[in-house]
Amino acid sequence: MSETSEQPVNLTINSKSITAPGSLSVIQALWHVGYPRVKSVGCLEGVCGSCRIMVRRADSHELKMELGCQLLVEEGMEVIFLVFPNPTHHTYQLEEIKNSWEVQDKFHQIFPEADHCRHCGGCDKSCPKGIEVERGVELASKGRFSEAGELFIECVMCSFCMTACPELIAPNHVGLFSRRVTAYFHIRPSNLINRLEMLRKGDLQIKQ
Amino acid sequence: MTNGIPYSEALGNYTPQRFREPSNDPTKTRDLLEQFHPDYMPDSMTTLKVGPNQGDICHKQLADVLQSDARIEEADLAGANTVETDILVVGGGGAGCAAALTAARKGAKVILATKLRLGDSNTVMAEGGIQSSVEKGDTPQMHYDDTVKGGHHYVDKPLAAQMVMDGPDVIRWLIQQGMQFDVDKYGDLLTRRAGGTSAPRVVYYRDYTGLEMMRVLREALTNAGIEVWDYNPTVELLSNDQGHCAGAVVSSLKNCSYTLVKAKAVILATGGIGRMHLNGFPTSNHFGATGDGLVMAYRMGAKLRDLDSFQYHPSGLAYPQHLAGTLITEGVRSAGAYLLNGHGDRFVDELGPRDHVAAAILRECEEGRGVQANETTSGVWLDTPGVELRNPGILKSRFPKLLQLGRKCGADPTQEPLLIYPTLHYQNGGVVIDGNGCSTVRGLYCIGEVCGGIHGKNRLMGNSLLDIISFGRKAGEHAATEVHGRPHSNVSTEHLSELRRQLTLADMPMENQGPMLFPDYAKFETDSDYDGLHKAK
Numbered sequence: 220m221s222e223t224s225e226q227p228v229n230l231t232i233n234s235k236s237i238t239a240p241g242s243l244s245v246i247q248a249l250w251h252v253g254y255p256r257v258k259s260v261g262c263l264e265g266v267c268g269s270c271r272i273m274v275r276r277a278d279s280h281e282l283k284m285e286l287g288c289q290l291l292v293e294e295g296m297e298v299i300f301l302v303f304p305n306p307t308h309h310t311y312q313l314e315e316i317k318n319s320w321e322v323q324d325k326f327h328q329i330f331p332e333a334d335h336c337r338h339c340g341g342c343d344k345s346c347p348k349g350i351e352v353e354r355g356v357e358l359a360s361k362g363r364f365s366e367a368g369e370l371f372i373e374c375v376m377c378s379f380c381m382t383a384c385p386e387l388i389a390p391n392h393v394g395l396f397s398r399r400v401t402a403y404f405h406i407r408p409s410n411l412i413n414r415l416e417m418l419r420k421g422d423l424q425i426k427q
Numbered sequence: 428m429t430n431g432i433p434y435s436e437a438l439g440n441y442t443p444q445r446f447r448e449p450s451n452d453p454t455k456t457r458d459l460l461e462q463f464h465p466d467y468m469p470d471s472m473t474t475l476k477v478g479p480n481q482g483d484i485c486h487k488q489l490a491d492v493l494q495s496d497a498r499i500e501e502a503d504l505a506g507a508n509t510v511e512t513d514i515l516v517v518g519g520g521g522a523g524c525a526a527a528l529t530a531a532r533k534g535a536k537v538i539l540a541t542k543l544r545l546g547d548s549n550t551v552m553a554e555g556g557i558q559s560s561v562e563k564g565d566t567p568q569m570h571y572d573d574t575v576k577g578g579h580h581y582v583d584k585p586l587a588a589q590m591v592m593d594g595p596d597v598i599r600w601l602i603q604q605g606m607q608f609d610v611d612k613y614g615d616l617l618t619r620r621a622g623g624t625s626a627p628r629v630v631y632y633r634d635y636t637g638l639e640m641m642r643v644l645r646e647a648l649t650n651a652g653i654e655v656w657d658y659n660p661t662v663e664l665l666s667n668d669q670g671h672c673a674g675a676v677v678s679s680l681k682n683c684s685y686t687l688v689k690a691k692a693v694i695l696a697t698g699g700i701g702r703m704h705l706n707g708f709p710t711s712n713h714f715g716a717t718g719d720g721l722v723m724a725y726r727m728g729a730k731l732r733d734l735d736s737f738q739y740h741p742s743g744l745a746y747p748q749h750l751a752g753t754l755i756t757e758g759v760r761s762a763g764a765y766l767l768n769g770h771g772d773r774f775v776d777e778l779g780p781r782d783h784v785a786a787a788i789l790r791e792c793e794e795g796r797g798v799q800a801n802e803t804t805s806g807v808w809l810d811t812p813g814v815e816l817r818n819p820g821i822l823k824s825r826f827p828k829l830l831q832l833g834r835k836c837g838a839d840p841t842q843e844p845l846l847i848y849p850t851l852h853y854q855n856g857g858v859v860i861d862g863n864g865c866s867t868v869r870g871l872y873c874i875g876e877v878c879g880g881i882h883g884k885n886r887l888m889g890n891s892l893l894d895i896i897s898f899g900r901k902a903g904e905h906a907a908t909e910v911h912g913r914p915h916s917n918v919s920t921e922h923l924s925e926l927r928r929q930l931t932l933a934d935m936p937m938e939n940q941g942p943m944l945f946p947d948y949a950k951f952e953t954d955s956d957y958d959g960l961h962k963a964k
Binding site: 242243244247250253254255256257258260261262263264265266267269289291303306310311312313368372373374375376392395398399400401402403406407408409410411414415418423424425426427 | 543544546547548549551552559560561562563566567568571584585588591592595596598599602603604605606607608610613614615616633635637638639642643645646647649650651658680713714715747748749753754827831835945948949950951953954956957
């Protein structure tokens with residue numbers, strides 16, 4: 220395990236100057252210096268997607284999207300917390316899709332913009348989990364939902380890609396749709412179904 | 428604790444091995460717990476002086492908030508908006524979502540208010556999986572027996588029986604919401620063992636079971652016409668003339684005002700207490716786990732149970748500091764990972780009950796056989812390279828989240844063991860409920876970690892994801908049926924006057940106010956952004 224630095228580093232968070240040990244995350248650094256932070260803090264394990272931040276490092280002009288509970292503070296870093304975007308305008312219920320032959324058609328009704336991808340790469344660049352978002356949207360557009368869904372395994376629905384997309388595709392919701400229809404139509408475990416049958420017939424009881 | 432074996436020395440002595448002798452430690456669970464488990468630490472417990480559990484043993488830090496004064500005064504509510512709904516669900520984790528979805532589909536008008544964002548919860552972090560007896564060699568009876576035994580026989584037996592019988596249907600329901608599970612080449616659900624289970628019974632999706640569950644439930648809920656109020660912590664319940672629960676006072680972090688929500692039923696799904704950092708322990712819990720629901724339910728007169736029993740998960744990351752307390756799933760041990768002390772010896776049956784294993788780790792550290800990372804941090808090895816050696820590729824295919832955690836530590840878990848130490852994980856006790864999630868107060872339902880009884884004094888891995896969905900659905904359905912056609916009643920905070928009277932009579936200090944809402948390091952009470960929502964005094 221590499222030695223994490225206990226040396227203090229200087230950075231700005233929401234334009235406040237802060238000095239904190241290099242072993243702390245952005246959120247811990249705020250707590251460390253006593254700045255309040257209630258919103259944009261959630262699971263603190265990088266899976267809830269709440270602590271969205273925009274970061275510029277000292278040695279680069281590039282802006283990176285990160286999660287504030289996961290990123291360690293560095294010398295000269297500039298950090299801005301971002302508010303969560305408005306919910307997507309796409310709505311659907313799985314029950315509206317009558318059978319699996321209709322999924323692709325329904326998908327294009329629900330996500331009409333998915334076909335308009337400009338391949339600008341904004342979604343890929345903004346994803347803090349390194350997901351191949353653009354490819355996922357393309358696969359879903361072609362009806363390859365199971366394959367598309369696999370790409371979004373680590374998606375925490377932080378919605379950075381939604382903010383980045385100029386065509387308002389809502390790629391994260393495309394990914395989740397792909398995963399959900401795969402389960403809804405194709406996961407039929409025989410061991411589970413058999414157990415449900417036994418329970419239905421009353422074959423299994425509990426002696427307390 | 429600075430008497431352990433130095434980190435670099437212990438790491439230098441470590442090499443992955445195919446096999447190591449199992450521990451032959453004969454110490455009985457009871458003796459080990461009494462000597463080393465934090466629940467048994469002298470001076471950590473007290474007796475409750477007021478309320479429905481007067482005279483019962485309770486952890487001191489929890490007693491302080493249960494017997495605290497309310498955050499609000501009558502005057503705070505004078506200008507408050509009033510909103511009406513059939514059902515108010517408080518909490519945006521898995522339990523709250525399951526209840527809200529079920530109730531709304533039954534035709535009830537539902538508002539879900541949550542302190543943080545929908546899905547910011549412990550559910551989203553659950554890794555190991557969900558217990559459901561689906562394998563040939565397994566039965567609901569075995570699931571039941573394991574649950575009762577794991578809970579040291581303090582389990583509410585009818586609740587446990589109902590839950591295990593519901594297990595397979597919970598999995599079916601989740602698949603119908605669009606949740607994926609790992610399956611074999613024939614499409615059958617894969618299962619793994621958990622500590623304290625007599626058969627492989629935990630179904631899962633990689634080590635992202637909770638994330639997969641939560642993103643699916645959130646998507647289903649936001650598409651189901653349910654009103655979601657995020658950043659809206661509930662600070663108090665409302666009572667009617669008969670003392671039944673008839674709504675709640677919800678505060679908004681967006682416009683810093685209170686809303687009175689009149690509801691024919693309130694479903695509390697507020698989760699646990701990890702961020703109270705009992706006994707100074709780190710926690711695996713999310714930022715909002717401050718026991719708010721327990722406090723509000725207790726003031727309304729709901730009976731609680733097992734307030735002296737908490738789960739310290741054996742494998743919290745001990746080091747580096749910025750990740751201390753982060754959970755490593757028990758699934759890694761069920762895949763065969765050893766626990767090793769600083770000498771490289773196994774010292775406990777790795778798949779014993781969580782409290783036993785946690786106490787054994789604390790013993791190794793206290794008795795100088797731990798690994799010392801720095802002055803304040805010690806722990807034991809989780810031998811991940813050993814598992815990889817025995818099953819090449821297993822970490823990558825089954826535990827992607829663990830490998831990602833390794834990257835954040837600057838270590839490769841396939842090559843280097845991780846240092847772990849118990850982390851405050853779960854509140855075993857909580858509000859007493861029946862099979863529909865009804866508390867002892869009419870109109871008040873409680874589901875998920877805020878409840879007690881289902882897991883007795885020690886919960887098994889995978890039983891919590893089961894309980895939140897099973898009882899969430901039950902409560903949602905029952906509440907929707909109950910409220911149908913019923914009128915709203917007059918609401919008041921009369922029960923708070925009674926609380927203050929009792930606190931005064933018992934000569935209790937009134938400086939403390941609850942619920943906590945946020946851990947103190949978030950500085951909520953002094954943050955000028957939230958002027959108007961701070962404690963009354």
